[in-house]
Each structure stands twice: as structure tokens, then as C-alpha cells.
Amino acid sequence: MHITFNAFSFARNKLKEQGIPCVNVAREIDEGTSAQDFIDELELSKKYVEAVFINGTVMPKDTVLHEGDRIALLPPGTPGSYRLILGIKEMGER
Amino acid sequence: MSDKIYRVNMKELNYRIEDVPEEWMGLGGRGLTSTVIAAEVDPECHPLGPNNKMVFAPGLLSGTIAANSGRNSLGIKSPLTGGIKESNVGGTIAGIMAKLGVKALIIEDIPEDDSTFYHIHVTKEHVTIEPCPELVGKENFEVLDAMLERYDKKVAVMTIGTPGEQRMMISNISVKDPKGKLRSHGRGATGAVMGSKKIKVITVDAEKYKETHLADPEKFKSANKVFTKALQENPISGEGLPAFGTNVLVNIINEAGGLPARNFRYGNSENAEAICGETMADNIKARGGSTTHGCHAGCVIQCSQTYNDEEGNYLASGFEYEMIWAFGANFGISDLDLIAKIDNLMDNIGVDAIETGVTFGVAAEGGLLEFEDGETVYKILSEDIPQGTPLGKIIGSGAGNVGKILGVVRVPVVKNQSIPAYEPRAIKGQGITYVTTPMGADHTAGYAVATNILNSGGYIDPLKKEGQVELSRNLQIASAAIDSTGMCIFVAFPALDDPACLPALIDMINARFGINLTGEDVTSLGARILKTEHAFNLKAGLTAADDRIPEFMKYEPLPPHNVVWDFTNEEIDAFWDF
Structure with missing residues (x-):
């Protein structure tokens, strides 16, 4: 199945260095893949992913992805109270 | 010697240096400015009339070696909102006032003769108030250069451009930063109040000050060490902000569906990729700018930056998320370099990035210009507003007023002040x-x-x-x-x-004052x-x-x-x- 994939800030730089497209790109993944499985496939450590947006909402990393989902990987470093009020800290720890 | 209140009267064109009342002793920054405004300003006064006051106050820790303590507060009754305003700025003013022993600078009343503007210069012992006709009609960088030529290069400068002289609702007070660029006492038409008092520029002497007194220097030093470490080792303040600036938020807020676009019609912008922090950082790397720049001495976060054009020429500094959002996502300009040029122009004339950007969004909605038309925005800001043409006066009146003039329903303001870059429906x-x-x-x-x-x-x-x-x-x-x-x-x-961060901050306040x-x-x-x-x-x-x-x-x-x-x-x- 297909998802749309984005990576931000340090994760984007890291993936770009490896030649992995990560700005609004379609990716094929297996059925039953969770966000964390997907992060593991990309070999990104916690240093590069604090939280995951799925379809515009920060979700737990063990959330299973579905056909057509939009996923964005967010590294540590979100300023303001937004790390709190978007649920980045809370969901990032789940 | 203890700190003093410096009180300037613009009707009498004189000043007093007063002891700090007991009840204000433990206050600084916003706590002090809001207390003084509440105590001394008639809430029903006209904000541009004689009974409004301006209260400038450094924070409790300003002037010390504490990391990131260089923020200054300004209190007024706001002509934009009709309510109280505290506006907070970096730059060099807070540290210099604190070291000089200025607990607060309070400016009262307006001159009887309104035919010219004045320059106020504050030293430890005196305040001079002199007419400055040669500066009238000049914009901020020219005023700044004139002050740097006249005084020691470290002199603190606060100035208004022509929008402030015209008492426009989008006007700011601009404040010199350590690198000779400008920061802003923004939001709430602060520049209009300074203009109403006929003050073009305020300078504060930086030659004869002394270091701030610390009640317990050892305790202060060790608390500052803990505090600085907390800032530097945190992924946000230590890595994210220095690398991408506050503009790292474009992609994050856009992904969350909370990036107001096209005058708050949408929560996503098609321009996000063109204007985001990652693109900005790539441009800075390729063009030889700098991703780090502190708005005040002692800043260890360095969220600001220097942004150049493709030829490596300076375009802007302090190029922040809210500014880039206002002109990029909300008004629709996809060219980051043009947004940077507008940013520098707004620094020069002294207008608020959020109020001005949102005003252009409402103006586009009302048919006064087209969304995306950055060239017209630049022309209005560089010609109509300084010259005070009818179009300049209309845009200069802010989003709420422009909405009324043009009969627009979608006017994103609360208390007549523009809503910034985070959509309230989605966040x-x-x-x-x-x-x-x-x-x-x-x-x-x-x-x-x-x-x-x-x-x-x-x-x-x-x-x-x-x-x-x-x-x-x-x-x-x-x-x-x-x-x-x-x-x-x-x-x-x-x-x-880091649970050690805020207790260390409180320890520093205690060590500074012995409390x-x-x-x-x-x-x-x-x-x-x-x-x-x-x-x-x-x-x-x-x-x-x-x-x-x-x-x-x-x-x-x-x-x-x-x-x-x-x-x-x-x-x-x-x-x-x-």
C-alpha cells in the first residue's frame, strides 16, 4: 500500500544525506506497518524522530498505517508551547 | 547605589530622578510596567492623548551575566486594542538601563508645541530633551546611524520611523541590537504612542554604567551555570532553534493543519515548502549567511539569523516564523527572498510584522490588492506609508480598521489586534x-x-x-x-x-536581590x-x-x-x- 511521507528539520537533513527522498513523496509499505516500523526501516534513531504526525495529528508511534495515510516525522526541537499543545511531548513518549 | 525611577515629562520638557517606591522594589519587566500603568494611567484615557504614559523597564535579571536575560518591557495603554499592553524586546536596551541603575523610564504627557519631534538622552545623572528637526521624516536605520555617530557605539537606541510619527496602528518602536540591526517593541501600536508624545528617538548612555550589584555572587554564578547548561543541552534551545530558527515551525504548524493561509481561509499553505525553516537554512548555507544570531548580549540560544540573497548580499536578520507566515502563507508570497526584503523594509520604517501582514491579507480579501502580489506590498510599504498617502494611511490603520473600511467579514482580530500564525480553530x-x-x-x-x-x-x-x-x-x-x-x-x-531549569532561574533572582x-x-x-x-x-x-x-x-x-x-x-x- 502507499503512503505520503515527509520528514522535517534534522530528519530531513539526515535522509537527504543518504539520498532518500523525504519531501511529500509516495512510499510503498507492507500492510500492518506501524509508524515505528516505518521509522525503523529508515534506520532513524530517536535523535531524529521525537513524534509522528499521521494525517495532520500527532499520534502514538505504534499506530498502524493505512492506505493513503500522510505521515510526517518530527525531530526534537519544536519551539514555543507547541511541543506541549500539539501533543508532541506526550505522544512522543508513548 | 540603588536603582532609580527616571521620569520624563514631555509637556514641561523636564525630568525627575526618583527613589523606587517600596511596593515596586521586587518588580521588573512586565510585572513593573503593568503595575505602573495600572497605578498611574487613567484606563479611560485616550491612548494618544496627554494622559497615557510609556513605561520602559528592564527585567529583574537584566544587566547580569545570566544567560538570555536581556529582554526589556514597555507598558502603555494601546491605541490598537484600547487595553493595557506589555511589549517585550531584545536588543541592548535592557542590559544598559539595568547597569545604569534605571529601574524604569516613565514618559508622561505630550508637548504643547507639536511642530517638531524630540530626542531624549538618558545618562546616569541627567536626562536631556532636545528638539531634533533634522531627524523628522527619517527612517530607523538613518536615525540609528546618526546616534551611533554622535555617541559611543554601544549607546542604546529606541526609535520610530515615519509610521510612528504618523501615529499609525501598525507602528513599532525599533531597538538597536548588539550587531547594529533592529529589534521591535512590537504589537499594539507602540510606535504611535511614542509619536503622540513627539519623541523620535531615545538613547541611553552606555559609557558610564557599572555592573549590576549581586547580593550573593557565588550563588548567582553557580545557578547561572546550571541554567545555561539546561539551555544548551536541550534539543530545542540547544539545537533546533540555532539550526532552523523559529521558522522551523512552518512545516510543523502546516502539518498540524493550523497554518493560517489566504487570510485564514485554510489551515495549510501551498507555499509551506518554499518558505519553511529547512529551505531558509539551505539558502543560508548556500549563500553564506548565518543561522545563528543573538538578539541580545548573553543569549546562548541564538534563534535569530542573517539571511542573504543569491549573490551573498545581506537581506534580513531576525527573520522570524510569524513574519514569514504572515507574508508567505497568509498573504501568499512564495518568494522567500522577497519576504526577506519586505522584512528589512519593515524594520527600517518600524512596523509590526504580524499586524502589517494580516492587514495585507484583509486588504486582499477586500479587493484592495491581489493575494501573492509582493511587489505591490513592497511599494505600499516603501512609498505610500512613509508618504502618508490615503492608501498608506488605510493600510497603516491595521487589520480591524481595514476590514471595516472594505466591508470584509473575515477579519482575524481579537480586541482589534491581528491573530498571529497559529490557527485558533485547529490549535x-x-x-x-x-x-x-x-x-x-x-x-x-x-x-x-x-x-x-x-x-x-x-x-x-x-x-x-x-x-x-x-x-x-x-x-x-x-x-x-x-x-x-x-x-x-x-x-x-x-x-x-529538565526539572533543574526553572529552579535555577529562581535561584538567580534570589541571589541577585538577597531574597x-x-x-x-x-x-x-x-x-x-x-x-x-x-x-x-x-x-x-x-x-x-x-x-x-x-x-x-x-x-x-x-x-x-x-x-x-x-x-x-x-x-x-x-x-x-x-
Whole structure:
């Protein structure tokens, strides 16, 4: 199945260095893949992913992805109270 | 020698240097400016008339070696909102005033002869107030150069451009930063109040000051060490902000569906990729700018930057998320370099990035110009506004007034002040801050995260209203307290991860003054400041009916989450139950 994939800030730089497209790109993944499985496939450590947006909402990393989902990987470093009020800290720890 | 209050009267064109009243001793920054405004300014006064005052006050820790303590507060009654205003700025002014022993600079009344503008120069012993006809009609960088030529290069400078002279609602007061660029006492038409008092420029002597006195230097030093370490080792303040600046938020807020686009019609922008922090950082790397720049001495976060064009020529510094959002996502300019040129132009003439950007969005909605047309924006800002043409006066009146003039319904303001870069329908906690803060729509009113918020517990869905009022209240109390310390509100970021951060900050305040504040005392201070400001607004004639979101947000679902603003009045008003 297909998802749309984005990576931000340090994760984007890291993936770009490896030649992995990560700005609004379609990716094929297996059925039953969770966000964390997907992060593991990309070999990104916690240093590069604090939280995951799925379809515009920060979700737990063990959330299973579905056909057509939009996923964005967010590294540590979100300023303001937004790390709190978007649920980045809370969901990032789940 | 103890700190003093410097009081300037613009009608008499004289000054007094006074002892600090006992009840103001423990206050600084916003705590002091809001207390003085509430005590001395008639809430019903016309903000541009003789009875309004300007109160400049460095924070409690300004002038010390404490990291990130160089923020200055300005208090006024705002001509934009009709309520109290505290505007917070970096630059060199806070440190210099604190070292000189200026607890607050209070400016009263207006000159009887309004045929010229004045230059106020503050030294340790004297204040001079002299006409400066040669500076009238000049913009900020030219005024800054004239002051640097006349005084020591370190002199603190606060100036208004032609929009401030014309008392426009989008005008700021511009403040010299350590690299000779400008920062802004923004929001709320601060420049218009300075213009109404016929003051073109204020300078503060930087040659004869002494280091601030510390009651317990050893304790101060060790607390500062803990504090600085917390800032530098945190992924936000230590890595994210220095690498991408606040503009790292474009992609994040866009992904969350909360990036207001096309005058608040959408929660996503097609320009996000073109204007985001990652693109900006790539450009800086390729063109030889710098991703790090501190707005004040002692800043270890360095969230600001120097942004060059393709030829490597300077375009802008202090190129912040809210500015880039206002012109990129909300107005629709996809060319980051053009946005940078507009940013530098706005620094030069001294207008507020958020108020001006949102005003252009409303003006485009009303058919005065086209969305995306950055060249016309540049022309209006560089010609019509300085010359005071009818078009310049209209744009200069701010988003709320332009909405009325053009018959626009979609006018994103609270208390007549433009809503910044975070959509209240999709980020509801932020929306509660916009409607309840005494400042008018202001994201920084609920920016600081304090430890008590962590204890309130649990995930709060940004798209739903549950838990948001309490969250916003805690954020606003923390922000009011931090704004009184002279600290940049970004210092509170590590508090989410590092329990040593905020206690170290309180230890520094205690070591500076030889007192024993606790965390609870600081929270109480924040709560007291908010209540003082709210009481002023009520006396000024603002009511609960002013604590409301623009109506269109209640019936227009915001894509992509298709959410509306759904708080009842009772839910909003419960904010003040503390």
C-alpha cells in the first residue's frame, strides 16, 4: 500500500544525506506497518524522530498505517508551547 | 547605589530622578510596567492623548551575566486594542538601563508645541530633551546611524520611523541590537504612542554604567551555570532553534493543519515548502549567511539569523516564523527572498510584522490588492506609508480598521489586534490564549511552559476544547512571570525535560536581590500580573464580549481538519476563575 511521507528539520537533513527522498513523496509499505516500523526501516534513531504526525495529528508511534495515510516525522526541537499543545511531548513518549 | 525611577515629562520638557517606591522594589519587566500603568494611567484615557504614559523597564535579571536575560518591557495603554499592553524586546536596551541603575523610564504627557519631534538622552545623572528637526521624516536605520555617530557605539537606541510619527496602528518602536540591526517593541501600536508624545528617538548612555550589584555572587554564578547548561543541552534551545530558527515551525504548524493561509481561509499553505525553516537554512548555507544570531548580549540560544540573497548580499536578520507566515502563507508570497526584503523594509520604517501582514491579507480579501502580489506590498510599504498617502494611511490603520473600511467579514482580530500564525480553530489552546489575554491576540502571551503544567497531566487534543482553558491559563501565568525576569520566553522550553531549569532561574533572582522566592511565589506573581492587567482592561471599558473569537471562525470549518471554534462564552469566561 502507499503512503505520503515527509520528514522535517534534522530528519530531513539526515535522509537527504543518504539520498532518500523525504519531501511529500509516495512510499510503498507492507500492510500492518506501524509508524515505528516505518521509522525503523529508515534506520532513524530517536535523535531524529521525537513524534509522528499521521494525517495532520500527532499520534502514538505504534499506530498502524493505512492506505493513503500522510505521515510526517518530527525531530526534537519544536519551539514555543507547541511541543506541549500539539501533543508532541506526550505522544512522543508513548 | 540603588536603582532609580527616571521620569520624563514631555509637556514641561523636564525630568525627575526618583527613589523606587517600596511596593515596586521586587518588580521588573512586565510585572513593573503593568503595575505602573495600572497605578498611574487613567484606563479611560485616550491612548494618544496627554494622559497615557510609556513605561520602559528592564527585567529583574537584566544587566547580569545570566544567560538570555536581556529582554526589556514597555507598558502603555494601546491605541490598537484600547487595553493595557506589555511589549517585550531584545536588543541592548535592557542590559544598559539595568547597569545604569534605571529601574524604569516613565514618559508622561505630550508637548504643547507639536511642530517638531524630540530626542531624549538618558545618562546616569541627567536626562536631556532636545528638539531634533533634522531627524523628522527619517527612517530607523538613518536615525540609528546618526546616534551611533554622535555617541559611543554601544549607546542604546529606541526609535520610530515615519509610521510612528504618523501615529499609525501598525507602528513599532525599533531597538538597536548588539550587531547594529533592529529589534521591535512590537504589537499594539507602540510606535504611535511614542509619536503622540513627539519623541523620535531615545538613547541611553552606555559609557558610564557599572555592573549590576549581586547580593550573593557565588550563588548567582553557580545557578547561572546550571541554567545555561539546561539551555544548551536541550534539543530545542540547544539545537533546533540555532539550526532552523523559529521558522522551523512552518512545516510543523502546516502539518498540524493550523497554518493560517489566504487570510485564514485554510489551515495549510501551498507555499509551506518554499518558505519553511529547512529551505531558509539551505539558502543560508548556500549563500553564506548565518543561522545563528543573538538578539541580545548573553543569549546562548541564538534563534535569530542573517539571511542573504543569491549573490551573498545581506537581506534580513531576525527573520522570524510569524513574519514569514504572515507574508508567505497568509498573504501568499512564495518568494522567500522577497519576504526577506519586505522584512528589512519593515524594520527600517518600524512596523509590526504580524499586524502589517494580516492587514495585507484583509486588504486582499477586500479587493484592495491581489493575494501573492509582493511587489505591490513592497511599494505600499516603501512609498505610500512613509508618504502618508490615503492608501498608506488605510493600510497603516491595521487589520480591524481595514476590514471595516472594505466591508470584509473575515477579519482575524481579537480586541482589534491581528491573530498571529497559529490557527485558533485547529490549535484550540492557542485560541483560548488569543481571546483571554489582556493584550489582544498574542501568541507570546501563552508561550512559556512551567513545571506546574506538567502536573496537570494527560494528552490534550489540539482539535478539541477539553482541557484547553486550564492549559492556556497555566501557560499565560508562566509567561507573565518569565516576562518579568528579563528572560527571553524561550528559556522555558527546557523546563519540559529538565526539572533543574526553572529552579535555577529562581535561584538567580534570589541571589541577585538577597531574597528567598519559591516557585509558588513566582507563579503567584504571574497570576497577579494577569489580574492587574485584566482589571485595567475592565476599567478601560473592555468586557467579556471582547474576549471572543471572530464570528466567522464559528461557522466556517477550517480545512484540512474541518474544525470550527466551538467554545461557549461561559467556557471562555471561566478562564478568569483563579
